[in-house]
Amino acid sequence: MKLDNTLPLEYQSEENSNRILGFWLFLGAEIVLFSTLFAVYLTLWTRTGNGPDAKEIFELGPVLIETFVLLTSSFTCGLAIHSMRLGLKKPAMVFFSITLLLGLVFLGVEITEFVTYVNEGATLQTSAFLSSLFVLLGTHGLHVFMGLLWGGGLMLQIRREGFTLETSNKSFIFSLYWHFLDVVWIFIFSFVYLKGLM
Amino acid sequence: MKWDEFFVTGEPMIYGAMASIVLASLAIVVGLTYFKKWGYLWREWLTTVDHKKIGIMYIIAALLMLFRGGMDGLLMRAQLAVPENGLLDAQHYNEIFTTHGLIMILFMAMPFVIGLMNVVVPLQIGARDVAFPRLNAVSFWLFFAGAMLLNISFVIGGSPDAGWTAYFPLASIELSPTVGNNYYSIALQIAGIGTLLTSVNFLVTILKMRAPGMKLMRMPMFTWSVLITNVIILFAFPVLTVSLALMMFDRMFGAQFFTMANGGMDMLWANLFWVWGHPEVYIVILPAFGIYSEIISTFSRKNLYGYKSMVYSMVVISLLSFLVWAHHFYTMGHGVTVNGFFSISTMAIAVPTGVKIFNWLFTLRKGKIEFTTPMLYSLAFIPIFTIGGVTGVMLAMASADYQYHNTMFLVAHFHYVLIPGTVFAVLAGFYYWFPKMFGFRLNDRQGKRAFWLIAVSFNVTFLPLFFLGLKGMTRRTYTYSAETGFGPLNMIASIGAIGLALGFVYLVYNIYWSFRYAKRDTTNDPWDARTLEWSIPSPVPEYNFALIPKVNGLDPFWESKKTGQPLTEGEYEEIHMPNNSGQPFILGMIFMAFGFCMVFSWWVPSIIFGIGIVIMLAVRSFERDHGRHISVKEIRETEQRLRGEQS
Ligand code: HEM
Ligand SMILES: [Cu+2]
Numbered sequence: 001m002k003l004d005n006t007l008p009l010e011y012q013s014e015e016n017s018n019r020i021l022g023f024w025l026f027l028g029a030e031i032v033l034f035s036t037l038f039a040v041y042l043t044l045w046t047r048t049g050n051g052p053d054a055k056e057i058f059e060l061g062p063v064l065i066e067t068f069v070l071l072t073s074s075f076t077c078g079l080a081i082h083s084m085r086l087g088l089k090k091p092a093m094v095f096f097s098i099t100l101l102l103g104l105v106f107l108g109v110e111i112t113e114f115v116t117y118v119n120e121g122a123t124l125q126t127s128a129f130l131s132s133l134f135v136l137l138g139t140h141g142l143h144v145f146m147g148l149l150w151g152g153g154l155m156l157q158i159r160r161e162g163f164t165l166e167t168s169n170k171s172f173i174f175s176l177y178w179h180f181l182d183v184v185w186i187f188i189f190s191f192v193y194l195k196g197l198m
Numbered sequence: 199m200k201w202d203e204f205f206v207t208g209e210p211m212i213y214g215a216m217a218s219i220v221l222a223s224l225a226i227v228v229g230l231t232y233f234k235k236w237g238y239l240w241r242e243w244l245t246t247v248d249h250k251k252i253g254i255m256y257i258i259a260a261l262l263m264l265f266r267g268g269m270d271g272l273l274m275r276a277q278l279a280v281p282e283n284g285l286l287d288a289q290h291y292n293e294i295f296t297t298h299g300l301i302m303i304l305f306m307a308m309p310f311v312i313g314l315m316n317v318v319v320p321l322q323i324g325a326r327d328v329a330f331p332r333l334n335a336v337s338f339w340l341f342f343a344g345a346m347l348l349n350i351s352f353v354i355g356g357s358p359d360a361g362w363t364a365y366f367p368l369a370s371i372e373l374s375p376t377v378g379n380n381y382y383s384i385a386l387q388i389a390g391i392g393t394l395l396t397s398v399n400f401l402v403t404i405l406k407m408r409a410p411g412m413k414l415m416r417m418p419m420f421t422w423s424v425l426i427t428n429v430i431i432l433f434a435f436p437v438l439t440v441s442l443a444l445m446m447f448d449r450m451f452g453a454q455f456f457t458m459a460n461g462g463m464d465m466l467w468a469n470l471f472w473v474w475g476h477p478e479v480y481i482v483i484l485p486a487f488g489i490y491s492e493i494i495s496t497f498s499r500k501n502l503y504g505y506k507s508m509v510y511s512m513v514v515i516s517l518l519s520f521l522v523w524a525h526h527f528y529t530m531g532h533g534v535t536v537n538g539f540f541s542i543s544t545m546a547i548a549v550p551t552g553v554k555i556f557n558w559l560f561t562l563r564k565g566k567i568e569f570t571t572p573m574l575y576s577l578a579f580i581p582i583f584t585i586g587g588v589t590g591v592m593l594a595m596a597s598a599d600y601q602y603h604n605t606m607f608l609v610a611h612f613h614y615v616l617i618p619g620t621v622f623a624v625l626a627g628f629y630y631w632f633p634k635m636f637g638f639r640l641n642d643r644q645g646k647r648a649f650w651l652i653a654v655s656f657n658v659t660f661l662p663l664f665f666l667g668l669k670g671m672t673r674r675t676y677t678y679s680a681e682t683g684f685g686p687l688n689m690i691a692s693i694g695a696i697g698l699a700l701g702f703v704y705l706v707y708n709i710y711w712s713f714r715y716a717k718r719d720t721t722n723d724p725w726d727a728r729t730l731e732w733s734i735p736s737p738v739p740e741y742n743f744a745l746i747p748k749v750n751g752l753d754p755f756w757e758s759k760k761t762g763q764p765l766t767e768g769e770y771e772e773i774h775m776p777n778n779s780g781q782p783f784i785l786g787m788i789f790m791a792f793g794f795c796m797v798f799s800w801w802v803p804s805i806i807f808g809i810g811i812v813i814m815l816a817v818r819s820f821e822r823d824h825g826r827h828i829s830v831k832e833i834r835e836t837e838q839r840l841r842g843e844q845s
Binding site: 014017018019021022025026028029030032033036037040043044047048049050051124125126127128129130131132134135149150153154156157166170 | 329330394397398399401402405406407432433435436437439440441443444447448451452453454455457459460461462463466470473812816819820822
């Protein structure tokens with residue numbers, strides 16, 4: 001195996017740098033995926049049929065909590081990677097735990113929000129607007145959920161092995177994913193909630 | 199659910215199909231047991247992560263699908279041969295043209311191309327492997343799972359019946375109440391994920407694993423075409439993923455994306471579908487261009503004319519391919535400006551395509567042309583594809599399209615593009631690279647006979663359709679009356695289809711005959727070819743290159759043969775290879791079971807299989823498999839054996 005010690009651990013082997021490039025490309029595909037969902041939402045968001053429109057159901061409170069929680073989790077995820085680079089396993093584990101915990105809170109708030117909508121009679125089946133809303137938010141939420149499973153598995157591996165070529169590479173890739181979810185959320189915040197509340 | 203809702207009943211043809219499926223499966227099981235081949239199958243094929251074997255599996259699957267789709271084509275031609283024919287009823291005809299189109303494009307053309315690219319690309323760039331061998335196997339098994347799901351639909355539950363474009367509201371649960379279009383959304387989804395993973399895999403392979411000295415502008419044209427194709431896949435397939443998911447939500451969970459009430463928008467489907475669908479056409483055409491470039495330059499014994507312009511024109515085609523989707527529905531009511539824009543952007547594609555055609559012609563000019571079977575396909579491609587292209591420009595004119603739209607003219611056009619463009623190309627590529635895969639050539643005389651039968655019958659089948667279309671025969675109609683006068687031309691087309699079928703059967707006989715009797719090649723380079731894959735033994739050992747070649751120009755192998763400069767230097771060293779794994783196969787099977795339960799809305803088993811998928815991913819993540827090393831001794835022995843040297 002060729003190792004290049006001038007690079008951080010996660011880039012050092014050829015396999016590792018291939019994986020990182022591969023993941024960036026995959027994120028390219030994810031960008032197209034979310035762009036398509038946004039396009040669908042923006043096409044349909046005024047088409048409310050007999051159902052409620054955005055202004056009637058959106059509430060700023062929970063959305064601000066979600067935003068705050070997710071942005072913070074992205075920050076702590078960055079701190080975890082920073083600790084990893086310094087070779088500090090314990091702090092990295094702590095920061096990863098906070099990241100996942102915040103992710104969990106985010107999901108909790110999102111699910112409560114969905115339940116509220118449904119109780120108000122705003123379901124997936126009500127109108128094109130609500131279908132596209134639930135699918136867009138749901139896809140993001142599902143990504144967060146997968147991220148929680150992934151992050152959890154990753155932490156078990158780090159606990160067992162410390163930061164090796166393999167675990168550091170995985171952590172770095174996980175962090176790319178997590179930051180990406182954050183970016184998508186900012187778009188959701190602006191183009192779904194702010195636009196809808198205005 | 200009752201038995202007769204689950205199995206498709208009441209059709210003698212389908213009973214026949216069921217019986218033959220059961221018999222064929224039994225025969226396979228008995229045969230494998232009798233010849234004690236289960237272990238071999240598992241070790242050498244089902245668990246393989248070798249890109250060459252994965253490529254071969256793709257190609258076998260694609261050939262099988264060619265016959266499945268071809269049977270559908272024949273049935274349709276049989277039905278249309280005479281007016282008021284009662285062979286198929288309307289519903290059956292709908293199902294057949296739908297699965298025909300789907301299978302031919304998604305489960306025949308694309309996997310064939312992906313199969314060739316699996317076999318060839320790492321060899322052409324001087325790499326030992328693809329970037330992610332295990333992921334490659336996952337891609338294959340996902341494709342396989344999707345293909346199987348779509349294929350069982352016609353005996354279990356009913357096939358999709360709203361056309362391969364599945365336009366709404368036709369494909370909605372109200373107008374298409376069988377599970378057919380559930381199969382559509384789920385089978386395509388699973389196969390599509392596999393394709394997306396392939397594109398990531400090959401992009402990284404081509405970008406990062408080229409032999410030293412192989413700059414981008416020194417890559418063989420086929421590798422270039424694959425690179426560009428994979429960029430298109432990366433950006434087009436997520437759109438399909440979303441469209442299929444929305445379709446699933448509409449059909450299975452009552453969402454309102456494409457309905458006519460509650461704010462839904464049927465035109466949204468048409469747009470989403472073609473934003474993916476048009477680039478998809480280029481996904482199967484561009485690699486074909488790459489294959490022809492290799493073959494034409496090899497058998498003209500000349501460098502490819504205008505290498506750089508070939509590359510640039512492919513880049514331009516790939517960009518334009520994302521800007522033309524609405525030419526598929528000019529008549530569905532957008533305004534003049536929109537139609538005008540898409541009309542012009544569509545016609546613009548003719549320019550780079552023309553550049554490529556002229557480059558091939560200039561490559562041929564003054565070449566020492568050798569008429570082998572792959573070369574015949576490549577030469578026949580040029581005029582036939584040109585007819586397809588010219589009629590394409592006719593269709594591109596929005597105002598004129600009101601005349602041709604949804605007629606047999608269109609059917610003739612796209613077969614004129616797809617068959618010479620893709621089918622001829624994959625066949626040519628198959629003949630051309632066959633010795634690399636198996637160590638011997640397919641019989642050339644038989645190959646040529648099959649070629650002539652196919653090429654001539656093709657024109658007999660599809661040329662009449664242009665005229666039928668101009669006379670007003672619409673596509674997707676299952677019968678017509680005698681007064682229309684469509685009878686005679688349809689009869690000619692149907693006779694042509696029989697010729698085509700015979701041609702393909704002969705082609706398979708050619709493969710069978712050659713496996714049994716063809717002389718084994720002792721050289722690596724039976725065609726006197728130009729690119730790196732011909733510098734290594736055939737069949738290629740699992741590590742591909744015992745020594746990684748150094749590249750300092752285009753067509754490095756050709757240069758090295760001319761100048762006598764060796765491609766490699768140095769001593770053998772241990773080679774690191776990945777281990778085989780059963781996980782990709784198992785994952786594929788779980789996906790298939792998951793998809794099957796989803797189709798029938800059996801939620802509990804769906805969730806169980808869904809959890810199974812997550813578990814498989816976790817297993818992979820926790821596993822530490824560092825592969826193995828091939829010793830210098832073993833490399834030396836393999837090389838000597840394959841090069842026919844005495845040790
Ligand atoms: C091998 C001989 C083939 C025959 C005899 C054949 C025949 C036909 C016929 C009769 C139709 C339906 C016309 C109608 O009623 O609308 C059709 C549709 C179609 N064919 Fe073929 N075909 C062949 C090969 C192919 C190949 C190789 C491809 C693609 C690579 C292909 C792609 C399609 C598509 C996409 C449709 C449209 C399906 C739809 O309307 O949803 N065909 N073909
Ligand atoms: Cu198109």
